[in-house]
Amino acid sequence: MEDVVIAGAGPNGLMLACELALAGIRPLVLERLPEPTTENRANGLVGQVVRLLDRRGLHDRLAGPIGPPAPAFVFGAMRLDLTLTDPNPLNILGVPQRRVEAMLNERAAELGVEVRRGHELTGLTQDADAVTLDVTGPEGPYRLRTRYHVGADGGRSVTRKLAGIDFPGVTEDRTLSYTANGTVPAEFADAESGGLRVPGHGVIPPFFHYRTGTGLFVYAPFPAGPLISTMELADGEESGDEPPMTLDELRASIERVLGFALPVEPPTGDGPHLLRRLRGRNTRLAAKFREGRVLLVGDAAHVHSAIGGPGLNLGLQDAAGLGWKLAATLHGWAPAGLLDTYESERRPIAERVVMQTQAQSALIAPGLEVTALRELFGELLRLPGTVQHIADLMSGADVRYEPATDHPLDGRWAPDLVLADGTRLAELTRTARPLLLDFTGSLGDELRGWTDRVDLVPGRTPGDATALLVRPDGYVAWATGATDPDETERKALRTALERWFGHPLDA
Ligand SMILES: Cc1cc2nc3c(=O)[nH]c(=O)nc-3n(C[C@H](O)[C@H](O)[C@H](O)COP(=O)(O)OP(=O)(O)OC[C@H]3O[C@@H](n4cnc5c(N)ncnc54)[C@H](O)[C@@H]3O)c2cc1C
Numbered sequence: 411m412e413d414v415v416i417a418g419a420g421p422n423g424l425m426l427a428c429e430l431a432l433a434g435i436r437p438l439v440l441e442r443l444p445e446p447t448t449e450n451r452a453n454g455l456v457g458q459v460v461r462l463l464d465r466r467g468l469h470d471r472l473a474g475p476i477g478p479p480a481p482a483f484v485f486g487a488m489r490l491d492l493t494l495t496d497p498n499p500l501n502i503l504g505v506p507q508r509r510v511e512a513m514l515n516e517r518a519a520e521l522g523v524e525v526r527r528g529h530e531l532t533g534l535t536q537d538a539d540a541v542t543l544d545v546t547g548p549e550g551p552y553r554l555r556t557r558y559h560v561g562a563d564g565g566r567s568v569t570r571k572l573a574g575i576d577f578p579g580v581t582e583d584r585t586l587s588y589t590a591n592g593t594v595p596a597e598f599a600d601a602e603s604g605g606l607r608v609p610g611h612g613v614i615p616p617f618f619h620y621r622t623g624t625g626l627f628v629y630a631p632f633p634a635g636p637l638i639s640t641m642e643l644a645d646g647e648e649s650g651d652e653p654p655m656t657l658d659e660l661r662a663s664i665e666r667v668l669g670f671a672l673p674v675e676p677p678t679g680d681g682p683h684l685l686r687r688l689r690g691r692n693t694r695l696a697a698k699f700r701e702g703r704v705l706l707v708g709d710a711a712h713v714h715s716a717i718g719g720p721g722l723n724l725g726l727q728d729a730a731g732l733g734w735k736l737a738a739t740l741h742g743w744a745p746a747g748l749l750d751t752y753e754s755e756r757r758p759i760a761e762r763v764v765m766q767t768q769a770q771s772a773l774i775a776p777g778l779e780v781t782a783l784r785e786l787f788g789e790l791l792r793l794p795g796t797v798q799h800i801a802d803l804m805s806g807a808d809v810r811y812e813p814a815t816d817h818p819l820d821g822r823w824a825p826d827l828v829l830a831d832g833t834r835l836a837e838l839t840r841t842a843r844p845l846l847l848d849f850t851g852s853l854g855d856e857l858r859g860w861t862d863r864v865d866l867v868p869g870r871t872p873g874d875a876t877a878l879l880v881r882p883d884g885y886v887a888w889a890t891g892a893t894d895p896d897e898t899e900r901k902a903l904r905t906a907l908e909r910w911f912g913h914p915l916d917a
Pocket of ligand 1: 417418419420421422423440441442443450451452453454455456507529530531532562563564565567568569707708709710716718719720721722723725
């Protein structure tokens, strides 16, 4: 019998596999594709997920040490001046999804995870003790029994369907978008901004959703080659059997959106090159993230517009939120209800992503009323408080899980602390073990019953908190600012330890 089977070796399935392996569980990953996909999807990671990768030592593997937050970003094709925020919560890591997946693949292999490629999940039933899976592999069909099964099998999740979990939401079919790698003659390049100088429009900034009366135009000069896309209102229905997209379709769409025939040429350099026509947009949220011994992560649990790049911020943090709780359940020390907190914590965050991506889609739609709304919104975006609110929402910095105390850090993503000896919290969290950071030097005794599960980190820090209990997913489960915590605070610490990490050993 397997402990955990994960369907899907996309980014979220692989991340979950790594988290489980760090917590001492060996999951088995089934992936229906025989080879890693070369499909282009995400162009970058946006928000707390960048710091999550740093906390696992994975940022280094993709791009070296983590940099400062971004000075600007966009919301609904409107510029967010992040210099107005304090603190600025929005980190961005501009790496394509296939590189993230390759890195996670490599990490999973190092951690001893078995990934069976060319093995497709086709059937699922569960009883009180286990889940039975039907799988079709290169040698034919076979069966597996597993104590838990996780569907990380994407927006069309077979796991979700087989587990009978509804996927309510809306499928909007009014929009049509074209995206392709392509080049534009040098005379259109604006050297100063990196954007495009287009007759009738001045300079269109790079990576900016440029909105006209008929649609959207985006010029994204990525290091691997520029990506150009448009979005318009669809004037027909999907035929169900459309031919592959051509560069001419993009050229024609640009002319409709910009009123100018931009001479887009085929891309240069090594592929794979993208040519993608997308009709409509799906916004859906699984009715539950858990059904008995079956759980969902990532796109299997939620799909929404890719505007602003929130997908992996949500999905990879789902994986980090689920990994340690599922491992604790399998190790037998999970307190009652721990696994259910995966859904009670993560689903409201997915609801917020659905909300903000729908709000952005409304802001980029054509129409005079929308233009008026954008004018008003533009005025609001000059107010630092508004920019802070939106940046916190997009990054996930506004997430607060249920706190144990009224300390402002409690329930929040643990700040990027640097200890007095120069050690960064991000270096201490690579093992994904829970940590009690004790800068009072007096809390070691309180941890006595949990030393097998929670590590004590003594030291000093210049920050306001004098002690923090940090969960493996990076969130604070208890905090104090007292130099000598009193019995009430100590009791709250013991309660938090028991709530998240189970009974003490000597109890
Ligand atoms: C055009 C586009 C642009 C995007 N841009 C961004 C961006 O800039 N930033 C961002 O953060 N996000 C972006 N996203 C979203 C991001 O790509 C997704 O959120 C992400 O791919 C979800 O990962 P996943 O692991 O949940 O699912 P997937 O990546 O879909 O992986 C699921 C895996 O499961 C496998 N599978 C499916 N069925 C089975 C089965 N029955 N048995 C075994 N295996 C199975 C599939 O082959 C696949 O490998 C974008 C998405 C799109 C479409």
